[in-house]
């Protein structure tokens with residue numbers, strides 16, 4: 123068996139810039155306009171001009187604008203680009219590919235983006251507007267009435283409840299925590315704090331999922347600049363150093379369906395964990411802040427379990443213990459995440475961890491841009507975690523596809 | 532690539548491409564009242580869903596093998612918010628993930644032949660959620676798609692469960 127390369131690239135690459143458009147449900151703009159604004163914002167954040175970026179990566183579901191168009195609009199000539207189809211765990215994978223492209227000498231500095239009209243354009247949950255024919259792969263799953271991500275993933279959560287006694291009430295705490303964080307995020311689409319009762323009394327989408335267990339389809343563009351650590355140190359912002367990355371790790375899944383093999387409540391993160399922690403040379407106990415993908419409340423929980431933040435089966439206790447809230451021992455998705463800030467297909471979670479590592483969470487503290495925070499987490503206050511040094515992103519595309527990224531400041 | 536035409540499910544066309552004989556033969560067998568799975572010509576293991584090589588030994592050769600269509604519900608959900616327009620009239624409906632009796636615990640203790648399907652009553656209407664649950668015993672049932680094809684679904688089997696039935700929202704579960 124070939125070994126993974128271990129810690130050879132640890133701290134050799136960094137995220138040097140971040141940028142985002144407004145999060146809305148009525149952008150009124152093309153994904154091209156959103157992508158251009160986000161990439162430009164990330165370049166300006168890093169202090170880069172068009173001649174300083176020569177690589178570009180993006181991911182999409184046939185709902186974006188390709189890199190050469192975005193680069194062309196900004197006067198960037200690319201030495202390397204790739205636009206790939208992919209789900210929510212793509213961003214960590216693309217950050218790893220950016221490192222690889224730079225390491226291979228194909229380019230020097232890479233802008234990675236996701237641009238989507240996730241509400242007014244191509245809704246991932248499906249619009250129900252068309253009556254598509256049943257053909258090809260839909261003869262295995264869609265024809266049985268299983269179409270959206272909620273419908274596809276729900277049996278994994280149901281089985282977890284059966285195996286371990288996990289409850290909807292426990293998992294509702296994920297939404298409660300993320301809403302608390304969003305209330306201190308001026309950009310959040312859903313900044314209102316909610317209670318466990320609010321989640322449990324919201325309408326059913328597919329049992330065991332309520333409306334408030336599901337994320338917010340959003341129009342947005344978000345971008346990240348990856349470059350060598352050496353180069354990042356010369357740029358405008360404090361670098362977020364990459365300690366480890368794992369990209370698009372699968373479970374065994376005949377036919378590509380997550381429900382075919384093994385315990386379906388056990389997600390792919392269990393296979394990504396030894397890769398990413400092995401590279402970083404740390405364990406879950408060393409992580410200060412997590413960004414666990416919250417397409418749904420329970421996806422956050424299943425991933426925290428898979429990466430060893432708690433034991434298998436104890437995710438319900440973990441997420442309802444207060445640990446994941448601001449002020450708790452290891453806050454999760456301090457921006458409010460997909461459940462409350464807005465759905466970015468994963469990239470927003472990485473951007474938020476970069477902000478945390480810079481001590482520049484853009485909250486309601488007047489001095490946030492200078493890293494001055496009150497650490498008062500009451501509504502309309504601070505969302506910066508005190509003394510944060512190590513963050514981790516737990517990316518998700520499905521129960522059988524996950525990615526991860528560990529960074530430090 | 533001209534699709535097989537003339538078949539419909541819930542008012543939507545079922546169009547199996549002419550270069551997809553595996554799905555066509557699967558639905559044709561169901562049309563004859565047989566529930567068939569691919570069986571590897573080398574290791575003889577069954578597999579589901581349809582695939583182009585054996586996920587256990589990588590062999591390409593296979594043949595159809597009929598199975599009993601009896602199994603146990605491994606997980607399920609109750610869909611209340613439909614996406615595909617054809618399912619709007621059906622909500623709430625239960626989708627069951629069934630472990631077939633054949634090849635349970637193979638190759639690993641947590642593996643099985645898992646099959647998705649709508650849980651329906653004798654008339655083909657969705658069973659109410661209080662009749663569904665993990666560990667419920669089910670058997671295959673066929674929905675006629677027209678033009679010789681049918682779709683395997685599941686109905687309750689008149690036999691006791693091996694383990695206690697677990698239902699979300701009942702007896703404190705979930």
Ligand SMILES: [Zn+2]
Pocket residue numbers: 571572573574575576585586587588589590
């Ligand atoms: Zn075989």
